Amino acid sequence: MEALSDEILMQKVAEGNLDVLKVLFDRHHKHVYNFLYKMSGDSMLSEDLTQDIFYKLIKYRSSYNNGSFVSWLFTIARNSLKSHFTRNHKYHDGLDVLEYKSDGDEGVEDYSQLQQALNQLDPEDRELIILNRFKEIRYEELAEIMGSTPGAMKTKVCRILKKLKKIYLESL
Amino acid sequence: MKNNHISDLIPAYLDGILDENTLKKVEEHLSQCPNCQKELEEMKTLFKAFDDDVPRVPTDRLRNKFEEALHAEKENLGKVVPLAPKKKSNWATNLLKVAASIALLVASFQMGSLFQQKKVDGDITALKDETLQMKQTAMLSLMENQSASKRIQGVNYIEEFEHPDEAIIQALANRLLHDENDNVRLTAFEALSKFSASDTVKSVFIKALGKEKNPSIQIGIIEMLVQIQEKKAIAPMKKLLEQEDTQPFIKEQIKAVLPKIT
Numbered sequence: 001m002e003a004l005s006d007e008i009l010m011q012k013v014a015e016g017n018l019d020v021l022k023v024l025f026d027r028h029h030k031h032v033y034n035f036l037y038k039m040s041g042d043s044m045l046s047e048d049l050t051q052d053i054f055y056k057l058i059k060y061r062s063s064y065n066n067g068s069f070v071s072w073l074f075t076i077a078r079n080s081l082k083s084h085f086t087r088n089h090k091y092h093d094g095l096d097v098l099e100y101k102s103d104g105d106e107g108v109e110d111y112s113q114l115q116q117a118l119n120q121l122d123p124e125d126r127e128l129i130i131l132n133r134f135k136e137i138r139y140e141e142l143a144e145i146m147g148s149t150p151g152a153m154k155t156k157v158c159r160i161l162k163k164l165k166k167i168y169l170e171s172l
Numbered sequence: 173m174k175n176n177h178i179s180d181l182i183p184a185y186l187d188g189i190l191d192e193n194t195l196k197k198v199e200e201h202l203s204q205c206p207n208c209q210k211e212l213e214e215m216k217t218l219f220k221a222f223d224d225d226v227p228r229v230p231t232d233r234l235r236n237k238f239e240e241a242l243h244a245e246k247e248n249l250g251k252v253v254p255l256a257p258k259k260k261s262n263w264a265t266n267l268l269k270v271a272a273s274i275a276l277l278v279a280s281f282q283m284g285s286l287f288q289q290k291k292v293d294g295d296i297t298a299l300k301d302e303t304l305q306m307k308q309t310a311m312l313s314l315m316e317n318q319s320a321s322k323r324i325q326g327v328n329y330i331e332e333f334e335h336p337d338e339a340i341i342q343a344l345a346n347r348l349l350h351d352e353n354d355n356v357r358l359t360a361f362e363a364l365s366k367f368s369a370s371d372t373v374k375s376v377f378i379k380a381l382g383k384e385k386n387p388s389i390q391i392g393i394i395e396m397l398v399q400i401q402e403k404k405a406i407a408p409m410k411k412l413l414e415q416e417d418t419q420p421f422i423k424e425q426i427k428a429v430l431p432k433i434t
Contacts, residue, residue, distance in 0.1 A: 054241070058242060
C-alpha cells in the first residue's frame with residue numbers, strides 16, 4: 001500500500017475504499033499545511049483550511065479525473081485559500097501586505113529572512129515559488145495547476161528566483 | 173556560448189534536471205565566466221535557505237478532525253439511502269383511487285353473497301327434499317306399526333305434506349279400509365278428507381262407505397260425500413238403508429242428505 005503511487009491510491013479512494021485516504025493524508029497533509037502557512041502566515045487558519053481541503057477530497061473523491069494527484073490536491077488547496085480570502089474581503093489586504101509574524105524563536109532567523117523575502121514578492125509569484133521549492137512540485141505539475149505549459153513555468157520560476165535571490169541577499 | 177550567459181539555466185543546473193548535452197555546455201561556460209560563477213554561488217545560497225527551512229508541523233487536532241470526518245463519511249456510506257419520496261399526487265386522483273377501492277370492495281362483497289346465496293338455496297332445497305323423503309319413509313313405516321297409537325302418529329304426519337304423492341294416499345286409504353282400530357281409521361279418514369278433490373280419494377270413500385261399521389266414521393264419510401256432491405255415493409248409501417245392521421240414526425242421516433245430492 002505504501003509503495004503505490006498517489007494516483008493509484010486516489011483511484012482506490014474514488015472507488016469507495018475510504019481508508020486508503022489515510023495514506024494520502026499522511027503523505028501530503030504537512031505539505032498542504034506548510035503551503036497554506038507560508039501563503040497566509042496564520043497557523044490556525046492553515047490548519048482549518050487543510051482540514052477543509054481533505055474534507056473536500058472525501059466529498060469529491062468521485063470527481064478525481066485520474067490526473068496527477070498532487071496537481072489536483074494543490075488546485076483544491078489554492079481554490080480554498082483564494083475563496084477564504086475572497087469571502088473575508090482580505091485577499092488583497094491579506095496577501096499583498098502580509099508581514100511575516102516572527103515568533104521570536106531562536107534558530108529560525110534564516111527561515112524568517114527567507115519568508116520576509118518571499119513576502120515581498122507578488123502573491124502569484126510567491127505561490128509559484130512556494131509550490132516549486134518547498135514541495136518540489138515538478139514543472140509539469142505546476143503547469144497543470146496553473147493552466148500553463150512546463151516550459152513557460154520553468155522560465156517564470158527562474159525569473160522569480162532571480163528576483164527573490166536579489167531581495168534575499170540584500171536582507172542578509 | 174562565450175557571450176551567452178547561462179544564468180537562466182542555473183536553477184535547473186542546481187536541481188540536476190539538465191540533460192547531459194546542456195549540462196556539459198553549462199559546466200564549460202561556468203569555468204570561463206566569473207559573472208555566472210557569482211550568479212551560481214548566490215543562487216546556491218538561496219537554495220540553501222530553502223533547504224534549511226524547517227517545515228511547521230500542524231497540531232494533532234488536524235489529524236483527529238480528518239479521521240473524524242473520514243469516519244463520519246464511512247458511516248454515511250454504509251447507510252441505506254432512502255429513495256426519493258414519491259411525487260405527491262393530487263387529491264382528485266387520490267379520491268378516485270379511494271372510490272375505486274370502495275367500488276371493488278362492494279362489488280366483490282355482492283358477488284360473494286350472491287354465490288353464497290345460490291349455494292345456500294341449493295343446499296336448503298336439497299335438505300328439504302331429503303327431509304321430506306325421510307318423513308315419507310318414517311310415515312309409511314309408522315303406519316305399518318303394530319301399535320295403534322304409532323299408526324295414528326304416522327297418519328298425522330300427513331300434515332307435513334302439502335302435495336302428498338300416490339304412495340302416501342294409497343297408504344292412508346289402506347288404513348281407512350283395512351285398519352282394525354277405529355281411531356286409526358277415523359284419523360286416516362280425516363287426513364284423506366283434505367284431499368277429497370282427488371279421484372282416488374273419492375273412490376276410496378265410496379268403497380269405505382260400503383265396508384265401514386263404525387257409525388261416527390260412517391257419518392263423516394256420508395257428510396263428506398254429500399259435500400263434494402259425489403253421485404256415485406248414492407248407490408252405496410241406498411244399500412246401507414236396506415242393510416239391517418245399519419244403525420237407525422245412520423239411516424236417518426242418509427235419508428236426510430240423499431236429496432241434497434242432485
